[in-house]
Amino acid sequence: MYRLIFFILFFVLVASKSSYGQLRDSIHSGVIYVPQKIIRGDTVPHVYIDEIKVVTPWVFKNKREQRRYGRLVINIKKTLPYARLARNKIDEIAASLDTIKGEKHRKQFVKQSEKELFNEFEQPLKKLTYSQGRMLIKLIDRETGDTSYQLIKELKGGFSAFMWQSVARIFGSNLKAEYNSKGSEAMVEHIILMIDNGLL
Structure with a gap:
């Protein structure tokens, strides 16, 4: 199973400084320097405040749903970093492939990248x-906006996508399944918002 997950991860395969950080870094000898703006001839402090999202707590229908929520939190915390890595990797691969001429060289690049990533992520996966x-x-x-099946098909062709879909089916997965934040994955989406806002 981990080889399937690795394959999918591979083929699916800013930091911005906050105003608070700028204020903190500008402290010198007890004086705080802040950005300013001139409004009608007056110089006034002008600070951008990071957006704060308010996430309503999930209302559980019963204890069974509460236990499911707890299991999802564990699984999402474990896998979300890999999914976001996949998003970054696919951007990197696409950018690199755009600069490589010739199908042969492109295939060599993909094969070499796959080998390097496999060595790096085999044990965690x-x-x-x-x-x-x-x-x-x-x-x-x-994270990517495309199903794993679509991404594999784009990079490896229809036959490879079909074969990996067949393997995924054996493990009860579906590479063609789409993420539905308003429907079947509503609870998953809620958990991700909670994690991203430091509430879980």
């Missing part, structure tokens, strides 16, 4: 459970 593997497939679609 081995530790994923089946449910975490299925979650990773969903989150890859969320």
Whole structure:
């Protein structure tokens, strides 16, 4: 299963400084220097404040749903970093492939990149459970905007996509499944918002 997950991760395969950080870094000898703006001839402090999202707590229908929520939190925390890595990797691969001429050289680049990533991520992906593997497939679609099947097909062709879809089916997964933040993945989306806002 981990080889399937790795394959999918591979082929699906700013920092901005906050105003608060700027204020903190500008402290010198007890004086705080802040950005300013001239409004009608007056110089006034002008500071951008980071957006704060308010996330309503999830209302559980019963204890069973509460237990499911808890399991999802664990699986999402484990797999979300990999899904976001996949988003970054696919951008890097696409940018690199745009600069490589010739199908032969492009295939060599993809093969070499796959080998390097496999060596780096083989052990971590081995530790994923089946449910975490299925979650990773969903989150890859969320982060990239394309299903794993579409991305594999684009980079490796229809036959490879078909073969990996067949393998995924054996493990109860579907590479064609789309992430639905308003429907079946509403709870997943809520958890991700909570994590991103430091509430979980």
